[in-house]
Amino acid sequence: MKVLLAQSAGFCYGVERAVELTKKTAAESGCCVMLGDLIHNAHVVAELEALGVRKIAGPEDAPEGATVVLRSHGERRELVEELAARGLRCVSAACPNVLRIQTLVGQAEEDGRQVIIIGERNHPEIQGIASYCRHPLIFGGPEELAAWLAEDPTRRDLPITVAAQTTCIRELFETSIKILKKQCTNAKIFDTICNATRKRQSEAAEIAGRVDAMVVVGDPRSANTKHLTEICIERCPRVLQIEGADELSPDFFNGCSVAGLTAGASTPAGIIKEVYATMSEEIKNVESGEESFEELLNQSFKTLNTGEKVTGIVTAVGPTEVQVDVGAKQAAYIKASELSDDPNAKPEELLKVGDEIEAYIVRVNDIEGYAELSKKRLDTVKVWENIEQAVEDKTVMDGVVTEVNKGGVVVSVKGVRVFVPASQSGMPRGADLDTMVKSKVQLRITEVNRARRRVVGSIRSVADEARRAAQDEVWNSIEVGKRYTGTVKSMTAYGVFVDIGGVDGMVHISELSWSRIKTPSEVCKVGDSMEVYVISFDAEKRKISLGVKDRGVNPWEDFMSKYRVGDVATVRIVKLMTFGAFAEVVPGVDGLIHISQIADRRIEKPGDVLSEGQEVEAEIIAVDEEKKKISLSIRALLAPAAQDESEVEGE
Structure with missing residues (x-):
């Protein structure tokens, strides 16, 4: 078994610069303090305190005449201004990349642009960057960004400037950028992820994909260390995040042929070397199979080993964790975040006291006497097994x-x-x-x-496959007159195609409505639900003719029940011809208004007086019941008025 060490593991340029600058300042200054932790690593902070660099919580705690070192993550603008107002000397150990982002976002807002920062909202680096704007927006990833854009479509036209936390996971940033490029019309994008971060994440992903177990070294507060762990977990089934070599256990490497090692940007080289040496030694012990007296003694007890599967009984369910009795001397528990992939799931909804549960052992602390379990990781392994089986089945x-x-x-x-x-x-x-x-x-x-x-x-x-099954079902049961509820899939000038369950049928324009229509769009649109019935079908040619008009309704009988010759009706002009105009009296029944019956004067063409779609009053002057034809007259209603006027003029 061998250990693969990431070449870029450990201090990045910005962290190394911050540590060396602080040591130099401490040596030159009589009183040196650091505003918060210089970097996210307790070992380094303790080393600096041993050199006389005292940590303070805020500007008010700084002694008069002290030199204040500003941390590598950068500091909030208002705190820097408060220190300056007190006349204290400040030495900025902030990473140059962070300072560049602070300047970038400040200038962008001055130019009237909306600043968007992709990163962890509560991280000191993000808080410092955001303080250089009045109205910044901070998004943890693409989901939050997409939701913000969806809330108000006008936001897509805003002038936007986008930057990222220097330690942001590249995949999150790139997915966010795709959304912005696709939806926004005026977005300036700045890839501010540190090159060292990019290289470290890429190396960690590559190594994690090749090993059986992966160790990530770094402070649990470190964002880049946390991101490295997340990246490794996606590619390696067994990942352990530690602060130092004392957290390693030989049991973690059981069954491994290759192990990987990487470290966050705030992890000193000395700790990495110690972990590497310990891993190599532990691996030798595992391979040699040597057993110490203590190990032989402990064989009389049920031991818990990191990476193994264990079965236990739930003894308590709380809002943040579940306690499990696994029959060992250590107490075992499962964090709420390790119960399920669903971040919204609550422990009390998943388990109850007395339930039997299987889980992986992710950490054993013999000193404090507890073991940390994960049901989620075991579920993931089972899912992989199910997925592999799903290929065969x-x-x-x-x-x-x-x-x-x-x-x-x-x-x-x-x-x-x-x-x-x-x-x-x-x-x-x-x-x-x-x-x-x-x-x-x-x-x-x-x-x-x-x-x-x-x-x-x-x-x-x-x-x-589902479509073929649905089609077979339709063709096996289709018959003339059968009714379906379908969906309009497409439209043409001569009709519409309706999906009746995986099979498309044609509804001719003449079958869409009893009324005269020019285009199908007058009565329906793509996506509409439509009640249809089968007029005819050809199973060999796979063609179906559908209808919509209710054959139980006879428009001519409807007309005859309502009107007689001499009645006046409100009609709608549906078509203009050279010899007259056709008008709809009731849906499905049209009458002809001859050109001579349109006006009380001579006209050249019907269009001089009428227009399609216009509603007019007309008298029914003739009905041919055999041929189902109707003659209408507008003039008949105008003639008496015209005659009265001529009589008045004669007097």
């Missing part, structure tokens, strides 16, 4: 689309990322895949590489 699995990736989409299947190529997404070529995000889908797993944590799936194959 061609099982259909449920998932949620979480993001759009290059060339396709990513679907979360019980916490495992499954890549679905665009061609297998079930969407038409060139379609906007962003519309799939957050949607629930069914898919088949087509490829699994557990070592590389790579899973490929197909939504299309499931959708195609």
